[in-house]
Amino acid sequence: MATILNIETATKNCSVSIAKNGKILALKELNNGNYSHAEVLHSFITDILTKAQINLEEIDAVAVSKGPGSYTGLRIGVSAAKGLCFALNKPLISIETLKSLAHAISIDKGTIVPMLDARRMEVYAAVFDKNYVSLREIKAEIIDENSFFEYLKNGTVYFLGDGADKCKEVITHKNAVFIDDKFPSAKEMATLSYNKYKKNDIEDVAYFEPFYLKDFVVIPQKKKKPIY
Numbered sequence: 001m002a003t004i005l006n007i008e009t010a011t012k013n014c015s016v017s018i019a020k021n022g023k024i025l026a027l028k029e030l031n032n033g034n035y036s037h038a039e040v041l042h043s044f045i046t047d048i049l050t051k052a053q054i055n056l057e058e059i060d061a062v063a064v065s066k067g068p069g070s071y072t073g074l075r076i077g078v079s080a081a082k083g084l085c086f087a088l089n090k091p092l093i094s095i096e097t098l099k100s101l102a103h104a105i106s107i108d109k110g111t112i113v114p115m116l117d118a119r120r121m122e123v124y125a126a127v128f129d130k131n132y133v134s135l136r137e138i139k140a141e142i143i144d145e146n147s148f149f150e151y152l153k154n155g156t157v158y159f160l161g162d163g164a165d166k167c168k169e170v171i172t173h174k175n176a177v178f179i180d181d182k183f184p185s186a187k188e189m190a191t192l193s194y195n196k197y198k199k200n201d202i203e204d205v206a207y208f209e210p211f212y213l214k215d216f217v218v219i220p221q222k223k224k225k226p227i228y
Contacts, residue, residue: 002060002197005045005084006189009037009077010069010097011116011162016044017186018052018059022194025052027187037076045080057088061202063193065184066094067211068124068138069116074210082205091202093193096211098126098138101161103188105179110156111135113148115163116184121170123163124213127151140214143167152176 001021008015008029014037015029026048030040049056064081067074085092101114107130116124122142127135141147143166151157152173159167160179168178196202 002194003054003058004061004063004093004190004193004197005049005059006063006095006186006193007041007045007077007081008065008097008100008184008186008189009041009073009080010065010067010184011073012070013183013185014040014044014073015184015186016041016048017190018048018054019190019194022191024187024190025054027185029185029187031183035070035073037073041076041080056084059088059090061091061093061193061197062088063093063095063189063196065097065100065186065189067097068118068140068213069097069184071212074212078208078210082208085205091197092205092208093196093201094203094208095189095192095196096126096138097184098124098161099128099132099134100188100192101182101184102126102128102132103192104182104185105158105160107156107158110158111151111154113151113157113159113164115159115161115167117161117163117166118214121166123167125163138213143170145170145172147171148176149173 006017013031017027028044098114112128126138152175160182
């Protein structure tokens with residue numbers, strides 16, 4: 001028996017769930033187009049614990065989406081998860097964001113490509129088969145008309161996530177299928193985190209860091225012309 005708190009903040013979807021043995025007891029999320037995680041995350045945690053009638057001390061582990069994704073979003077989620085683990089002396093479980101996103105759909109055949117927007121025509125992307133087995137490493141890549149051709153030529157490829165939206169006009173292969181309105185969610189994390197918990201696949205709370213994939217780059221503001 002394991003009760004796990006799942007936290008997902010890698011994208012604009014701020015999502016929290018509480019699950020027992022991989023089954024959702026309560027879920028709360030907000031995707032209003034803004035990164036409001038800092039304002040709502042802790043209240044979401046309180047709300048779902050109340051709804052599930054579970055005290056914070058009763059959870060067995062905390063799971064967090066590890067990335068890739070928004071630098072700020074990941075920092076907020078990981079910081080909250082680590083803080084809870086330290087305070088409660090509970091194990092920390094990390095879940096690959098793109099693997100969790102892939103589980104938002106199920107297919108009988110073909111390939112699943114979850115994608116997150118990485119600005120301009122770049123995305124963070126992974127590739128999974130119908131059983132969610134990874135077919136290649138996660139990459140930050142610039143999308144063009146030849147992207148994922150090695151998979152498209154062999155069958156249907158399902159693209160999902162906010163990174164897929166901007167690829168519709170570029171990837172026009174007949175085997176490309178785009179799934180709308182799918183985001184990483186604490187809902188899909190429930191089974192994944194429970195499976196990791198059963199294997200004692202946990203992180204070192206003191207040293208765990210998000211998987212950013214790319215270095216955080218600060219874009220300098222343009223200097224204002226002096227006024228004389």
